[in-house]
Amino acid sequence: VRSSFNTKSLFRYSSSILIVTGAGLSAGLVTFAAWLVSGNVVWLNWFFQWPWIALMAGFAALQSWLGFTVRRAFLPDEPLCWAWTLIAFSAACDFLGAVCVQWMSSGSALNPLTHSSWWSNELAIEIRQFGLIVGGTLRYALLAVGLWYVLRIYRKAGFLGRLAAIDWLMFIIVLGYVFNEARDVVVAIGRGKSPGVPEILGWPVDPLLCLLLVESRLLARSIQRMGTGSIGRCWRAFTIGILLIWLGDLGLWVAQSGHFPWHWGSLGWYAWLPAAGAFAAAPAFQLEAVQQAMEQRRHAFPADAG
Amino acid sequence: MKQPVASSHPDRPAPSPTELPEILAAIRRHEAQRSSLEDPAAAKRRAASEMVSYLGSEAVDKVFQNVAPDCGNLLTQLHPILSLFLGRRAAGRLASRVVDAAVVRI
Secondary structure, X not given: OOOOOOOOOOOOHHHHHHHHHHHHHHHHHHHHHHHHHHOOOHHHHHHHXXXXXXXXXXXXXXXXXXXXXXXXXXXXXXXXXXXXHHHHHHHXXXXXXXXXHHHHOOOOOOOHHHHOOOOOHHHHHHHHHHHHHHHHXXXXXXXXXXXXXXXXXXXXXXXXXXXXXXXXXXXXXXXXXXXXXXXXXXXXXXXXXXXXXXXXXXXXXXXXXXXXXXXXXXXXHHHHXXXXXXXXXXXXXXXXXXXXXXXXXXXXXXXXXXXXXXXXXXXXXXXXXXXXXXXXXXXXXXXXXXXXXXXXXXXXXXXHOO | OOOOOOOOOOOOOOOOOOOHHHHHHHHHHHHHHHHXXXXXXXXXXXXXXXXXXXXXXXXXXXXXXXXXXXXXXXXXXXXXXXXXXXXXXXXXXXXXHHHHHHHOOO
16 A cells, blocks of 8 residues: 655654664763773763763753643643653753753853853852753652653553563662662661752652652553554653663662773663763654654645645 | 747637636636545545654544544544644644545545
8 A cells, every 4th residue: 555644745753863862872981981991081071071962952952842842742631741841840950950950050160150250160060950950850859740640641541561570570679779879878878978059859769769669660561562653663762761761870889899890881871861861862752753744745636735 | 928829729728727726616616526435444444644744643542533434523533632742723723624635625
């Protein structure tokens, strides 16, 4: 059957995002290799002070903008409107967090605040803590609720999947990580540490990531139940992004454990870049699916053309 | 303005450009009518194949289980699930286009 739909006319945000992600990741790995070979840390400094910040903040901004754009494709009483609203605000939090942590709290000359008379290290710490809460706890909480709405839609459609054995294994591993982190906190408090409010507000990040992993695996199984289609592509991007965030976290955990040379464990940092790319590509896939559905038929039945 | 190509039958004038789409549509309708008599499930298969790129093959199999061979209930089966994932506006456009493309208005 000849397809009556033509998507070639659409600007493919998703392809552009994936190309930029690939280029950024390649640049990161090249600088990592250059650092390993030369022992000169300037390679790492250059990558993490320039392309890294630009890409992470850029992807978050793009995800937020595309998320709000996609939201307008749905009527206010539609469940995906709520889901995309939450996801878009989650991306906006990610962007705000990246700006605060990577830019406005840095001592770089590019930070406009450093040129003001009231700039101080204490202020930088406060901005950084604010950024970590907004870009961590708040971002993941909004995303978790947004994806919960999506799972409800899959259930309503009759395609909600079930966790497979490998999903349970992943869940047990990350649960072990979360318990290990919680144990460290309890031990530290037992030894007299007095955590501040910003630190306490940051504690839900790992449990939220744990919840997001479960949601993303349920989404992955639901997508599998439906088969490969443009609708599932968007949600698959979220499942990949969440998996990559966990890969990065676990890489750093392994690095800190001392069982592996720390510089190999630091490769986990690089997982966050494709994760950000996957999060940015997700609304782009949804937008393309909606545009494809809305697109005017270009051939077949010329009598209907008018 | 460019004139239509002259007909091979001098007593019959060539169709005007505005008539051509109607003639083509009539030919398509005739073909569709003939093919639906030969293969009653052809329209359902055409509609299903149009939807695979959106929903995925397993989802299409499940949704189309309840679609009548003549696609009489295609819109009522297809629109709710498309609305959930694409929104009512896009779903309405897509569903009616699939009905047009696969079933053909007669």
